[in-house]
Amino acid sequence: xxxxxxxxxxxxxxxxxxxxxxxxxxxxxxxxxxxxxxxxxxxxxxxxxxxxxxxxxxxxxxxxxxxxxxxxxxxxxxxxxxxxxxxxxxxxxxxxxxxxxxxxxxxxxxxxxxxxxxxxxxxxxxxxxxxxxxxxxxxxxxxxxxxxxxxxxxxxxxxxxxxxxxxxxxxxxxxxxxxxxxxxxxxxxxxxxxxxxxxxxxxxxxxxxxxxxxxxxxxxxxxxxxxxxxxxxxxxxxxxxxxxxxxxxxxxxxxxxxxxxxxxxxxxxxxxxxxxxxxxxxxxxxxxxxxxxxxxxxxxxxxxxxxxxxxxxxxxxxxxxxx
Amino acid sequence: xxxxxxxxxxxxxxxxxxxxxxxxxxxxxxxxxxxxxxxxxxxxxxxxxxxxxxxxxxxxxxxxxxxxxxxxxxxxxxxxxxxxxxxxxxxxxxxxxxxxxxxxxxxxxxxxxxxxxxxxxxxxxxxxxxxxxxxxxxxxxxxxxxxxxxxxxxxxxxxxxxxxxxxxxxxx
Amino acid sequence: xxxxxxxxxxxxxxxxxxxxxxxxxxxxxxxxxxxxxxxxxxxxxxxxxxxxxxxxxxxxxxxxxxxxxxxxxxxxxxxxxxxxxxxxxxxxxxxxxxxxxxxxxxxxxxxxxxxxxxxxxxxxxxxxxxxxxxxxxxxxxxxxxxxxxxxxxxxxxxxxxxxxxxxxxxxxxxxxxxxxxxxxxxxxxxxxxxxxxxxxxxxxxxxxxxxxxxxxxxxxxxxxxxxxxxxxxxxxxxxxxxxxxxxxxxxxxxxxxxxxxxxxxxxxxxxxxxxxxxxxxxxxxxxxxxxxxxxxxxxxxxxxxxxxxxxxxxxxxxxxxxxxxxxxxxxxxxxxxxxxxxxxxxxxxxxxxxxxxxxxxxxxxxxxxxxxxxxxxxxxxxxxxxxxxxxxxxxxxxxxxxxxxxxxxxxxxxxxxxxxxxxxxxxxxxxxxxxxxxxxxxxxxxxxxxxxxxxxxxxxxxxxxxxxxxxxxxxxxxxxxxxxxxxxxxxxxxxxx
Numbered sequence: 001x002x003x004x005x006x007x008x009x010x011x012x013x014x015x016x017x018x019x020x021x022x023x024x025x026x027x028x029x030x031x032x033x034x035x036x037x038x039x040x041x042x043x044x045x046x047x048x049x050x051x052x053x054x055x056x057x058x059x060x061x062x063x064x065x066x067x068x069x070x071x072x073x074x075x076x077x078x079x080x081x082x083x084x085x086x087x088x089x090x091x092x093x094x095x096x097x098x099x100x101x102x103x104x105x106x107x108x109x110x111x112x113x114x115x116x117x118x119x120x121x122x123x124x125x126x127x128x129x130x131x132x133x134x135x136x137x138x139x140x141x142x143x144x145x146x147x148x149x150x151x152x153x154x155x156x157x158x159x160x161x162x163x164x165x166x167x168x169x170x171x172x173x174x175x176x177x178x179x180x181x182x183x184x185x186x187x188x189x190x191x192x193x194x195x196x197x198x199x200x201x202x203x204x205x206x207x208x209x210x211x212x213x214x215x216x217x218x219x220x221x222x223x224x225x226x227x228x229x230x231x232x233x234x235x236x237x238x239x240x241x242x243x244x245x246x247x248x249x250x251x252x253x254x255x256x257x258x259x260x261x262x263x264x265x266x267x268x269x270x271x272x273x274x275x276x277x278x279x280x281x282x283x284x285x286x287x288x289x290x291x292x293x294x295x296x297x298x299x300x301x302x303x304x305x306x307x308x309x310x311x312x313x314x315x316x317x318x319x320x321x322x323x
Numbered sequence: 324x325x326x327x328x329x330x331x332x333x334x335x336x337x338x339x340x341x342x343x344x345x346x347x348x349x350x351x352x353x354x355x356x357x358x359x360x361x362x363x364x365x366x367x368x369x370x371x372x373x374x375x376x377x378x379x380x381x382x383x384x385x386x387x388x389x390x391x392x393x394x395x396x397x398x399x400x401x402x403x404x405x406x407x408x409x410x411x412x413x414x415x416x417x418x419x420x421x422x423x424x425x426x427x428x429x430x431x432x433x434x435x436x437x438x439x440x441x442x443x444x445x446x447x448x449x450x451x452x453x454x455x456x457x458x459x460x461x462x463x464x465x466x467x468x469x470x471x472x473x474x475x476x477x478x479x480x481x482x483x484x485x486x487x488x489x490x491x492x493x494x495x
Numbered sequence: 496x497x498x499x500x501x502x503x504x505x506x507x508x509x510x511x512x513x514x515x516x517x518x519x520x521x522x523x524x525x526x527x528x529x530x531x532x533x534x535x536x537x538x539x540x541x542x543x544x545x546x547x548x549x550x551x552x553x554x555x556x557x558x559x560x561x562x563x564x565x566x567x568x569x570x571x572x573x574x575x576x577x578x579x580x581x582x583x584x585x586x587x588x589x590x591x592x593x594x595x596x597x598x599x600x601x602x603x604x605x606x607x608x609x610x611x612x613x614x615x616x617x618x619x620x621x622x623x624x625x626x627x628x629x630x631x632x633x634x635x636x637x638x639x640x641x642x643x644x645x646x647x648x649x650x651x652x653x654x655x656x657x658x659x660x661x662x663x664x665x666x667x668x669x670x671x672x673x674x675x676x677x678x679x680x681x682x683x684x685x686x687x688x689x690x691x692x693x694x695x696x697x698x699x700x701x702x703x704x705x706x707x708x709x710x711x712x713x714x715x716x717x718x719x720x721x722x723x724x725x726x727x728x729x730x731x732x733x734x735x736x737x738x739x740x741x742x743x744x745x746x747x748x749x750x751x752x753x754x755x756x757x758x759x760x761x762x763x764x765x766x767x768x769x770x771x772x773x774x775x776x777x778x779x780x781x782x783x784x785x786x787x788x789x790x791x792x793x794x795x796x797x798x799x800x801x802x803x804x805x806x807x808x809x810x811x812x813x814x815x816x817x818x819x820x821x822x823x824x825x826x827x828x829x830x831x832x833x834x835x836x837x838x839x840x841x842x843x844x845x846x847x848x849x850x851x852x853x854x855x856x857x858x859x860x861x862x863x864x865x866x867x868x869x870x871x872x873x874x875x876x877x878x879x880x881x882x883x884x885x886x887x888x889x890x891x892x893x894x895x896x897x898x899x900x901x902x903x904x905x906x907x908x909x910x911x912x913x914x915x916x917x918x919x920x921x922x923x924x925x926x927x928x929x930x931x932x933x934x935x936x937x938x939x940x941x942x943x944x945x946x947x948x949x950x951x952x953x954x955x956x957x958x959x960x961x962x963x964x965x966x967x968x969x970x971x972x973x974x975x976x977x978x979x980x981x982x983x984x985x986x987x988x989x990x991x992x
Contacts, residue, residue, distance in 0.1 A: 326922070326923055326924075327923070327924075329923075330660075330923040330925075334663060334667075341670060344685055345684075348677075348682060348684050348685075349682040349683075351680050351681075351682055353679070353680045353681060354677075354679060354680040354682075355679045355680070355945050355948065355949045356948065356953050357679075357944070357945050357948065358680075359677035359679070359680045359682050359684055360684075361945075362669075362673055362941045362944075362945075363670065363673050363684065363685075366666050366669050366670050366673065367670075369662075369666050370663060370666045370667070370670070373659055373662055373663045373666065374663065376659055377659045377660070377663070380659065416715040416716075417715065417922070419714050419715045420711035420712060420714055420715035420918055421711075422714070423710055423711045423714040423715075424707075424711055424911060424914060424915060424918075426890075427707065427890060427894075427911050427914070428911060430890075430894065430907075431894070431904055431907045431908060431911065434894075434898075434904060434907070435904055439895070439898075443891045443894075443895070446887060446890060446891050446894075447884070447887035447888065447891060448887075449887070450883060450884075450886050450887030450890060451883040451884055451887055453714065453883075454714070454882070454883035454886075456883055462884075465880075465884050466887070469884070469887065469888050469891065470891070473888075473891055473892060473895050476524075476528070476895075477528070477895050477899060480524070481524075481525065481528075481531060481539055481899075482539060483531070483539075483899040484902065485895060485898060485899070486898070486904075
């Protein structure tokens with residue numbers, strides 16, 4: 001009797017031992033509940049991302065995640081909340097390029113510089129698409145046509161202050177062409193414009209176009225990524241078509257300044273793990289998100305560099321001054 | 324009639340202000356031919372022209388009207404539910420209305436310091452007292468109930484944060 | 496007709512029933528509170544839907560939208576405080592009716608026409624999603640621009656006898672709409688230390704101009720604390736008779752038409768639909784003079800339009816997979832969270848969801864009639880409190896609602912400024928409607944005018960070449976000419992006497 005009990009205990013110990021890294025980590029993390037703040041409203045891009053992330057990251061870190069939507073000021077309110085919160089690992093912020101842009105454009109009291117980047121998780125690949133009956137089969141077709149007919153080819157992009165819009169300006173420089181840029185109020189409007197012919201080429205993300213891609217109403221012609229998208233192996237990157245342009249629309253995590261090292265470590269290991277969770281993988285592959293883990297050591301300079309490029313763009317185009 | 328001239332002058336001044344502010348809008352290579360300042364300037368210009376027209380029209384009507392009896396000038400300020408009430412003096416009316424606005428301004432000024440519940444309680448009391456009601460226990464009770472109801476509705480039911488004031492800071 | 500089976504399944508699913516009822520209640524509550532827009536009411540619920548069955552979650556969100564579009568008009572009628580942007584159109588005549596002691600009628604009318612509109616919108620959604628989606632594609636920037644111009648053209652006819660003041664009010668409304676990030680270049684305009692980069696939220700202006708100015712005006716009255724008690728006390732919900740509804744068929748038809756049209760056009764949405772149908776109902780009315788003085792048509796038209804939109808706005812969401820408005824963006828988020836990909840394939844891949852949603856919307860619209868009647872009783876009770884208490888409460892409600900939009904005290908300042916503007920406008924005899932029209936339509940007009948020109952490198956011919964644009968602009972011109980002639984003849988007559 002005793003023997004069986006002992007063996008069970010032993011078996012239990014082995015089992016515990018096997019998952020020791022996980023259990024140890026769960027206990028190591030200094031908080032049971034961690035708040036993830038986003039400036040996006042519920043159902044918005046970053047909101048859905050954070051909720052999906054916390055579903056899978058929670059068990060790994062042994063933490064209960066709460067997503068909090070702090071709207072207002074294009075992210076200024078959320079950044080202020082983070083910057084004034086304790087740097088103990090209990091609260092984090094879901095980062096996208098818009099938190100840099102909001103900092104640079106509206107110059108709120110608290111900006112991205114008051115936050116510490118923690119890790120990066122994904123890159124949202126930016127893609128170009130056309131209507132199914134469009135004559136353009138590739139980016140090269142577009143470039144050739146734009147060279148033959150300057151200021152005639154119409155690119156549809158989302159909001160005027162968006163990264164998508166800036167990329168068109170870079171594209172014009174890199175490709176040496178002049179095209180028409182039509183701004184819209186959001187990705188959905190861009191899609192309609194491409195469908196009804198107001199725009200010839202649309203700029204967007206796979207996620208918001210999935211329905212139309214699956215239905216065959218639109219066709220991808222390129223992605224501004226390092227490598228081809230795994231879901232679309234036939235779509236060449238811009239680089240392959242001779243346009244040296246890669247867009248890094250990042251999605252990551254930032255926190256208040258001065259986070260303890262063990263907290264950052266916990267995130268770094270956990271995020272690497274969560275990217276391998278099959279169910280999470282299924283979700284992010286469907287949205288064509290590229291896993292792009294960056295540790296704090298890489299992410300910090302990356303964000304700084306990104307901000308510098310943005311600032312340079314805004315100054316060059318006189319959108320804002322760089323004081 | 325004099326009212327219309329005053330309105331015309333104020334709007335003319337406003338139009339000029341908008342035009343000047345529109346001049347200050349940044350110009351960027353990303354802009355189109357119309358420009359970010361195009362539409363605001365068009366509007367400012369239109370408002371200016373309309374204001375001048377209104378002044379001109381009123382002056383013209385006045386000159387013409389001077390030959391006849393004054394007519395529309397005596398229209399009552401407000402008609403209520405079809406029955407017109409005698410208007411004492413418009414000046415005092417406007418003062419009373421301004422008082423109501425002032426209560427709102429004070430409320431906005433103290434909201435973040437006193438917090439939603441206390442400020443709202445005071446707002447409800449202030450409006451009731453402003454109406455000339457004598458202060459009673461019932462009034463205070465209603466003010467408390469009203470503030471609590473709104474707080475419950477927004478913060479508890481809807482989960483929308485309202486300012487809590489300096490109080491939580493004092494406790495900790 | 497296999498869809499019918501799925502719809503029946505959903506109808507028999509008590510979760511769907513509960514979701515429809517709960518959504519409507521929640522929506523009416525949120526809609527009735529100024530500042531809690533339909534989309535925010537939905538967004539607040541969204542986190543709770545994660546654990547639900549997908550069809551229940553979607554029905555809950557869609558029912559909230561239906562309820563919220565209706566809920567906004569309750570305070571609009573009772574206390575001249577539009578709960579939603581769209582219901583500002585209802586406030587104009589609905590509150591006049593209330594002042595005349597016909598508030599119960601106005602509430603009944605808005606509820607009934609809302610329900611009928613909702614059912615009509617649902618029928619369109621179920622039967623005509625495909626063709627309606629094609630209508631959405633017909634509208635290009637020039638057409639959007641022309642539609643906005645048609646909406647503004649009503650200003651000319653609106654302010655008979657004082658066209659100048661109407662035009663000026665319209666221009667000021669358009670000016671407020673220019674505040675914020677420029678639609679083409681992305682630079683800030685009149686943004687005041689970046690506080691206003693995202694523009695002035697319409698609801699703040701609406702609530703200020705309508706509600707706060709009313710508070711100021713009422714407090715300026717002698718003995719205002721004692722006045723009018725008896726009249727308001729009689730307010731009881733009174734549903735319109737079939738004969739009344741039939742009499743208002745033209746106004747409702749106009750509401751249905753614009754609701755259907757604007758619902759499927761992304762970016763237009765409920766407020767444009769409500770104001771456009773108010774305009775046109777007035778233009779085509781046999782008694783246009785009654786508008787602004789408690790016209791039943793002035794309530795029926797925007798209320799019908801509102802609720803048609805709540806259903807037809809789902810057309811672009813379901814058929815293109817894109818949100819046409821903030822509210823449908825939240826609904827889209829709800830679909831995505833449950834792993835559902837909206838788009839043309841949703842109908843074939845997940846008919847259970849689509850037809851379940853339709854069934855849920857049917858329940859929501861029918862349920863709204865009953866729930867609306869139940870909810871109106873406490874609402875009317877609240878409004879029957881002695882005036883000084885009621886006014887304080889309205890003030891506080893306005894502030895709480897305005898604060899909840901962006902958690903910003905600055906926004907409360909905007910409300911007060913708009914209140915002062917509204918009061919001054921009333922004193923100087925400027926009409927409100929042009930101001931709100933300019934506000935609602937300004938962005939649509941400017942942005943699309945410039946986009947149209949950008950896409951043709953500055954060629955204005957595009958407005959004539961696009962058939963929809965040509966038709967709408969010609970109609971607008973015709974109306975303006977007719978109103979101009981009428982205005983002149985009125986002046987002549989006035990001078991002759």
